[in-house]
Amino acid sequence: MAKAVVRIGLVALGLVWGAFAAQAAQADEVKRYVVEGSQAAERSACVEPTERMRRMHMEFIQHQRIATVHEGIRDTQYSLTGCVDCHISYDANRNPRPINQPDQFCGACHRYAAVDLNCFDCHASVPNRPAADAEAAHRAAGVTGAPHGGGH
Amino acid sequence: MNEDKTTTPVDSGRRGFLGTAAGVSAAALVAPGVFLHSVAAAPRTEAVTDAVRWGLLIDTAKCADGCSACVSACERENGLDLQEPHSATSKWEQQQAAWIRKVKLQDNQTGRITNLPMMCQHCEDPPCVDVCPTGASFKRADGIVMVDRHLCIGCRYCMMACPYKARSFIHQPLTGQLTAVPRGKGCVESCNLCVHRRDNGEDSTACVDACAAEGHGAILFGDLKDPNSAISQRLREIPSRQIREDLVLNTGVRYAGV
Numbered sequence: 307m308a309k310a311v312v313r314i315g316l317v318a319l320g321l322v323w324g325a326f327a328a329q330a331a332q333a334d335e336v337k338r339y340v341v342e343g344s345q346a347a348e349r350s351a352c353v354e355p356t357e358r359m360r361r362m363h364m365e366f367i368q369h370q371r372i373a374t375v376h377e378g379i380r381d382t383q384y385s386l387t388g389c390v391d392c393h394i395s396y397d398a399n400r401n402p403r404p405i406n407q408p409d410q411f412c413g414a415c416h417r418y419a420a421v422d423l424n425c426f427d428c429h430a431s432v433p434n435r436p437a438a439d440a441e442a443a444h445r446a447a448g449v450t451g452a453p454h455g456g457g458h
Numbered sequence: 459m460n461e462d463k464t465t466t467p468v469d470s471g472r473r474g475f476l477g478t479a480a481g482v483s484a485a486a487l488v489a490p491g492v493f494l495h496s497v498a499a500a501p502r503t504e505a506v507t508d509a510v511r512w513g514l515l516i517d518t519a520k521c522a523d524g525c526s527a528c529v530s531a532c533e534r535e536n537g538l539d540l541q542e543p544h545s546a547t548s549k550w551e552q553q554q555a556a557w558i559r560k561v562k563l564q565d566n567q568t569g570r571i572t573n574l575p576m577m578c579q580h581c582e583d584p585p586c587v588d589v590c591p592t593g594a595s596f597k598r599a600d601g602i603v604m605v606d607r608h609l610c611i612g613c614r615y616c617m618m619a620c621p622y623k624a625r626s627f628i629h630q631p632l633t634g635q636l637t638a639v640p641r642g643k644g645c646v647e648s649c650n651l652c653v654h655r656r657d658n659g660e661d662s663t664a665c666v667d668a669c670a671a672e673g674h675g676a677i678l679f680g681d682l683k684d685p686n687s688a689i690s691q692r693l694r695e696i697p698s699r700q701i702r703e704d705l706v707l708n709t710g711v712r713y714a715g716v
Contacts, residue, residue, distance in 0.1 A: 375606045376598065377505035378657045387637055404633075428607055428642030430635045 339393050339411045346392035353383050363389075367425075386425060391433050404431035499659045511601035512651050513580065513682040513710035514666075515689050515698060520676035521573040528575050528677065529558045531668030535652060537636040544630050555626030555641075557649040558665060563716070572716055575665065575677070578603055578624040578649035579701065580710035586616035586625065595646070601682070601710050604650040612644040621702050624648045651679075682710060 340346045352359045354366070366384035373379040393411040394402045406413045406426040416423050533539040538555055545551035563572040584603045586595045594609035595616045605616075605625075617625045625648040628641060635641050638654035652663040666679045680689030698712040 371608055373505070375604075375608070376596065378502050378598065378600070378653070379505060380501035380657045381503040390637070424642075427631070428635065428640040428645070430637040430640070431633075434634075434637050 339395065341392055341394055344392040345388075352392075353388070386429055387433075390430065394433055402432040406431050502657045502659070506598055506600040506656075508599045508601075509683065510681045511582075511683045511710060512656065513601065513680065513689060513712065514577075514651075514663075515678040515680075515692055515712045515714065516574055517676045517678075517696070518572050518574045518713055518715040520674050521575065522672075522674055522676075523562070523571070523573050525573075525672060525674065526560050527668040527672045527674075528665035529556070529560055531664040532558045532577075532649070535664035536639045537641060540634050540636075541632060551630075553629070555628055555647060557624075557626070557647075559623075574713060574716065576622060576624070576701075577665075577711065578620075579622050579707070580649075580651065582708035582710070584707065585619040585621065585705075589615040589619040591615065598653075600656070602651050602653055602656070603648075604653060605645065605647050607640060607642065607645040607647070610645040612646065614646060616646055620648075621705055621707075 346352060354362070359366075363384075367386055367389075370379075370382040370384045373382055374385075389412065390405050394405055395410060397403050403410055404413075404426070405411050406416075406423070408414060408417045412423070412426075415421075530539075533556075536557060538557065541554045543552040543554075558575045558577045561574050561576045563574070564570070565572075580601055580603045581597075582601070584595070584597055586603065587597055590596075591613060592609045592611055594606045594611070595603070596606060597603050612627065614627055617623075617627065625646050627646050628643050631643045632641065641647065652660075655663065662679050663677075666677045669675060669677045678689045678692055680687040682690060682693075684690060693712060696714050698714040699716055700707070700709040700712055701716070
């Protein structure tokens, strides 16, 4: 009888511990997708509520690209560069990992949804703009040395 | 040494007056009509308008033989140096997009040699825009002729139409693009007067900066519509030409000494 009680107790303990561990892992998973010190880290949601972002992010970017390319407006609420700046993650050597890789922020979801996106055929998939927000985000994330010092 | 202690205290009112006077005379040194302004570089918030027309003036007399500072600065600025050849043997696999070419002209009768950088001439009536079937090749309101890669289908009509051979095609997939300069297989591209700098409120292009850093100062960038801009004033002073004036394209890039 006493043995059974101990066994049940151990099982319960194990379940509780497992639940905590899973939760912690999940939190880590979520946190990994927002660069510490970036604009996104200070907000509760992205530039729109999370549910809206999940459903509509393609429309947001698609519409603002006309404003950017044809009208030169670079201060829009939606920006592909902004996605990369805030949601990039880094490997053990503190190098940014291309965001469209199948285990990264953009790539993981698109693979799950079987979406073949080609934003990153042309657009930079890592922040490599020495000026502006990316640099601040890099510094905050403890990353030194921009990948390429050419552009602005 | 001890004398210092006996001097009278500084007359702060007099010092203030002198300071103001120095400031005023320094300001007066700047020519009338010229305003020294240092607008903090910030991303554009409003659509570009046709109140400005960006252009270049290239003084070929100052363009040095053998110098390619503008070309390499352009490559660095616009990520053209990140292109890698796809095969060591085939020359077709090694071609790379170029936004500026150094061109050397020789007058066979006199032997006079002229050097000049050749890039998109940013025509007022661009033939590349006329022929584009998708509207990808377009002229921005501020006079910059560029390609919207979202719309480009890679047909290369614009490359055929351009009298200046200014456009390049990206033949191979590539990675590691710059954030400011997207680039991908199957699209045409050409000089866009460092459009990311324009939209960030900066006041020159990579080639202009490089040429000035080399000490040649052969390229001048500015607003052709502003009569007080440096480029407009210089255009008033020295004789300049448009390449292929016979086509009446009214180019935004002008050349002196050709």
